[in-house]
Amino acid sequence: MNKPADTAALKQLDRAHHLHPFTDLHAYAEQGGRIVNRAEHIYIHDTDGNTMLDGMSGLWCCNLGYSQKQIVEAVYRQLQELPYYNNFFKCSNQPAVELATMLSEVTPGQFKHVFFTNSGSEANDTNIRLVHRYYDLLGKPEKKLIISRKNAYHGSTIAAGSLGGMAPMHKQVIGLDYIHHINQPHWFENGGDMSPEDYGVQVARELEAKIDELGEDKVAAFIAEPVQGAGGVIIPPSTYWPEVQRICDERDILLIADEVICGFGRTGKWWGSETYGMKPHLMTFAKAVTNGYMPLGGVMVGDKVADVLLAGGGEFAHGLTYSGHPAACAAGIATLNVLKETNIIETSATEVAPHFQRRLREFESHPVVGQVRGQGMFAAVELVKDKGSRERLAPESAGAVFCRDSANKNGLMVRQTGDAMIMAPPLVCSTGEIDILIEKLGIALDETAAHYG
């Protein structure tokens, strides 16, 4: 099937000229990888003729799958009409205006304004710029410190990487000294004998302790993903977000929800913040805003911050050439239209996601599975050697790497983070397609158990 004659040549050129993100560059230059050349619905195809069910929605972005013609056509039409103009110097463009308006309608009531970027990383950089500007304008220039969490992922620019808490990234770059980290709410990893509820409160209170340590007059904001995605789909205990919210409310700390993965229906509601009862002042989005078809990100700016920025005080000295790019915004408008017209968030939350979560829990009794966790169309299966002690299957996550490779070989695209298999299938999956995903994952788990048994 569709196997171009020049696959080998393409792979050779890829190895020779293309440096890949988050990749062992030496190993890739020697071994090469998979070249994906076609996709439809929830399936991707590569130049070797393999077809895979995409259990990751690309990189957590193609929530509506790969066959959304309405989005493709909207981009094409926009490129013919106005392929580019900037939003600097008192100029705007119609798709940017329309998308800003639509986003204010689908986000919680406190959000009426948006600042556009091209990516989630830039949006998180923008959060820092907004927060610092906000406190400067309020006459509190000493409020500059930002608290984040270990093992969080907020992007890969210097600032976003510093906000994130990924140890391998921090090893390779000097982080910004005004960003501080507390522990993540990872009960399976760190909760020991505590109940998830008690652990959730305890780990949330690390925020309060950190504010006390750094000084409330110096701490500006706390940033977090409602559910940590790249860190391993870490579903917080039910007590965690209410306690964090109490602390932010009492301590004059801005709450930034990074919704880059959770946004646009991943956890069963439009926003992860809604699923977990958070009331953020700023909200980062990217990825699924265009269904991944065009690069676009941004920050929803809540009234508390926007009112201060809009009250005067001069220029906000921040912007990107492609902030509010007309073709990217056209993709965003079309994506929101599909989401609204098809009601897919509600359908997947009430029909497909419960089936997905129920079927995944069948693996709780599997010999190499220590925990199944998930919310909506978002899940992780944690691999262990010993269920009681939670001893890992093999050192350096080798068990999960084996399982991921086995799933890939069997036509299922899933990801491995630490010792967990992580999944975020498109919301447009049917229950029958979820059954296929489960069957393929089951084969990979069996092969892993046989290999390490």
Ligand code: PLP
């Ligand atoms: N924030 C979160 C929660 C993410 O998962 C990501 C990317 O995976 C980012 C930010 C960075 O987004 P981008 O890769 O578009 O810069």
